[in-house]
Amino acid sequence: MGERGYAATGISAICEHSGLPASSIYWHFGSKEGLLGAVMERGARQWLKSLQQSIDAPNDSPPLPALLQHGFTSLKTDPPEFLRLLILLALERSHDDHATLEAVRSIREMGRRAFENALRQTFSNSHPDLADDIARKYSSSALAFAEGCYLAHQLDPDNTDIGELGRHLEFAVLAMAHDFVSSRT
């Protein structure tokens, strides 16, 4: 489903890949949507866990570069198929899929908060009074830009230099934050 989209992935294809007959899949998951839900839940749990681990890990580098480096590196080593599926589902508006949209929103919010924390920590020492404002103000844009980098990597992997995108993203976010600092000083 992560490779072809929900509609284009037939139960029979899943059977061929898993070796199980369709009836077994239905015994386990109840329906095609049930299977999707299970896959999504497992994918989300795994991905978020790995993300949290790497964030919690003791880290020498500054928070924002650390976050970006981890995120962008994982795109190459352990591509989160789950993310692809999530975006696909959100874009495939089956116009009645409240649950999926809610999941997308909450996961994006987690991502945004990761940027928020990274930004706050980055400026908590140098500008303790502005750190909160900076974090709140630019986290959404940072997330959006990061998603753009991910998307570019998906759309045209051969012509996308994901490393440079990451460096540009880091510089851009910090530049915006510094500009904010200047404007308030």
Added chain:
Amino acid sequence: MGERGYAATGISAICEHSGLPASSIYWHFGSKEGLLGAVMERGARQWLKSLQQSIDAPNDSPPLPALLQHGFTSLKTDPPEFLRLLILLALERSHDDHATLEAVRSIREMGRRAFENALRQTFSNSHPDLADDIARKYSSSALAFAEGCYLAHQLDPDNTDIGELGRHLEFAVLAMAHDFVSSRT
């Protein structure tokens, strides 16, 4: 197709919306993929043309803000359904076809070139010797960030301030460019 994805959009649904019988659609487009190709080409041509026109038009604002303003405004007034389709197709990896991927690549290249031109014009007066380098170096990132803004708008329209994203994007790109200028001076 732009709303539900390629696979999930049946010919019969298209017939109901268009009022034409399926056989007429097949006479015109040959196949479901043919229809997709035609839709993509027309959508891309129209959107890019309108974008170009608004940039070429006698304009008070500088090129990059003009490009961003028009692009991001059109997301609200005349949402380019074809863009969503483009992303969906690229993520739906049923591409034994290869033609679709090629279309995606060429359309993205057009978008990148729009940013390249805007950047070059922006710096052609102040730094004629660096304008080309700037345009080449940052156009890809600018495109990627812009796609991220679009994606954010698609994934969670209610919590996405597209106007602010645009302003941040403009600032970010210019900041990177100015940094490049400083490093070369």
Added chain:
Amino acid sequence: MGERGYAATGISAICEHSGLPASSIYWHFGSKEGLLGAVMERGARQWLKSLQQSIDAPNDSPPLPALLQHGFTSLKTDPPEFLRLLILLALERSHDDHATLEAVRSIREMGRRAFENALRQTFSNSHPDLADDIARKYSSSALAFAEGCYLAHQLDPDNTDIGELGRHLEFAVLAMAHDFVSSRT
């Protein structure tokens, strides 16, 4: 139609081969069946004419060998696609195709008469009183055997020695005739 059968030959295929649009074909022949009728009529006329010519031609060899030689040679040099179509149509019992069955019957009758004449001429000198009986008695079997040779040639051209089949057929028919003569003498 002679290659694929009536049902398997679409109007569109005929259009591609002829370069004409379907509507032109309908202007000329009225319907798919009309086209079939025209093709059959022309094919029958041509094939029968060529057969008649070769029979009428002054001929040194005895009548039966001459008939067989001409018929079997034409299978290789000028394969009567028309015959294929005729047999196909007769076997494809569209269960309401009186005209086709009638055509088959009349053409087979012509073939049988060719054998009848050849046999009569063969024995008209040596056994003038029995020639008619021989001709009448064995012409049907001769035709059936000959059709079998044709069919074998169609079913498995590579493993079918059409020349030998012809020689065997000639011998077989003459052997039956001679046996008949013996039994009456």
Added chain:
Amino acid sequence: MGERGYAATGISAICEHSGLPASSIYWHFGSKEGLLGAVMERGARQWLKSLQQSIDAPNDSPPLPALLQHGFTSLKTDPPEFLRLLILLALERSHDDHATLEAVRSIREMGRRAFENALRQTFSNSHPDLADDIARKYSSSALAFAEGCYLAHQLDPDNTDIGELGRHLEFAVLAMAHDFVSSRT
């Protein structure tokens, strides 16, 4: 399929005759061609088996007459629809498939071998040294003639005396064989 030809026989027609829904047929046979293959194989196996049984059965008449008698009788009592299908398929040259042609060839080879065996047994006592040569030399022609008889019966049942054709065929084959014996003695 045996009545109308492969292309003219729709899956829906088969459904009506069998009472099964189309999807069940596809579960069993995979495709229309798969169904064809199964039908052909079963038809051929049954018919040839019954033929072989009646030949192997303790039999008063000599082998060749037994073969012919049983074969030609079965044309009337238990008409082998699969034979008509076989011929139709061979004449319908849609054979990019190649598998069908191979089936045709192997089934004809079985038939030829039946004649070969019958001929060998017929002459194994009287001319043990020539029986093999005779069997090899005339089996193909015997098969071809027999097919012609079958075809004649199909094309024009009313005017075809299948019994007489069988007697003539038997005499013809034996006459050729005896001629061969004479020439070698």
Added chain:
DNA sequence: CATGAATGAGGCTTCATTCAT
């Protein structure tokens, strides 16, 4: 006489799902 466009009916096949075992 030619042609581009159109169309309802039906083509073969796959879909997601169920059920008895």
Added chain:
DNA sequence: AATGAATGAAGCCTCATTCAT
């Protein structure tokens, strides 16, 4: 917990045919 068999609905597409130009 597994599986072979079954099925109505729907999938994409081609059919033979018509008609205005």
